[in-house]
Amino acid sequence: MLIKTEGIVLKNRKYGENDSLLTIFTRKAGKVNAIAKGGRKPKSNLLAGIQPFCYSDFVLYKGKSLYTISQCESKEIFYSIREDLTRLSYGAYLLQLVEAVINEGQTNHRLFSLLGKALFLLKKEDIEIQSIIRSFELNYLVYAGYKPHLTSCINCNTTEMKDLRFSIQEGGILCPKCHHTDPFALRVSETTIKLAYYLLNKDIVEIQKLKIHPLLNEQLKKIIKKYIVAHINIYEFKSLDLVDKL
Numbered sequence: 001m002l003i004k005t006e007g008i009v010l011k012n013r014k015y016g017e018n019d020s021l022l023t024i025f026t027r028k029a030g031k032v033n034a035i036a037k038g039g040r041k042p043k044s045n046l047l048a049g050i051q052p053f054c055y056s057d058f059v060l061y062k063g064k065s066l067y068t069i070s071q072c073e074s075k076e077i078f079y080s081i082r083e084d085l086t087r088l089s090y091g092a093y094l095l096q097l098v099e100a101v102i103n104e105g106q107t108n109h110r111l112f113s114l115l116g117k118a119l120f121l122l123k124k125e126d127i128e129i130q131s132i133i134r135s136f137e138l139n140y141l142v143y144a145g146y147k148p149h150l151t152s153c154i155n156c157n158t159t160e161m162k163d164l165r166f167s168i169q170e171g172g173i174l175c176p177k178c179h180h181t182d183p184f185a186l187r188v189s190e191t192t193i194k195l196a197y198y199l200l201n202k203d204i205v206e207i208q209k210l211k212i213h214p215l216l217n218e219q220l221k222k223i224i225k226k227y228i229v230a231h232i233n234i235y236e237f238k239s240l241d242l243v244d245k246l
């Protein structure tokens, strides 16, 4: 069976002597593992479209356990992400997040489109990278089925927004009367919650130049990281740790 679909390459690793094994997030077939025959040969005509980040048109042949790439034409190779260590690290982090949450054969059109938009923004010069990454993370959590509850106390539903904590376990904010329901809940400012709510309700393209105060960004970043570790199958953020050291 042949499938023609757009896809974003999440991973490309060596497979045998001359082949590459790719993990591709495709629009039509979800995440697939596919072999690029001869993909490691310098003259392979697949080469341009099968590197990580590549956004390409694929023709895939479905075998018993793996797909084989029969044609691949790159639409965007994101060269400017790959040549800059900061952008590369953030880009790799986005690919890691997506890979962790999409199962084989499972489509997610909203996440596909979010990843595409985020990569196109990351290659631009005049952007606020932190805003783009926070917006991606929050919307990603929604599309992955872990939408944080930010408009009222997750326990008693009061909308009084003072002295708040965020419960990683329950996935939402707690008012002072309900702090005791989760002793591990994290202190969070009302402004940070408002910022997160704003980012959740705006398209990522609209916030590309939004400047976030570093302290707010740090608070939000810390909560999101813990939230991802608790709910999604990721325990290490090698590329994020790298970019923090730059």
Ligand SMILES: [Zn+2]
Binding pocket: 153, 154, 155, 156, 157, 158, 174, 175, 176, 177, 178
């Ligand atoms: Zn409450």
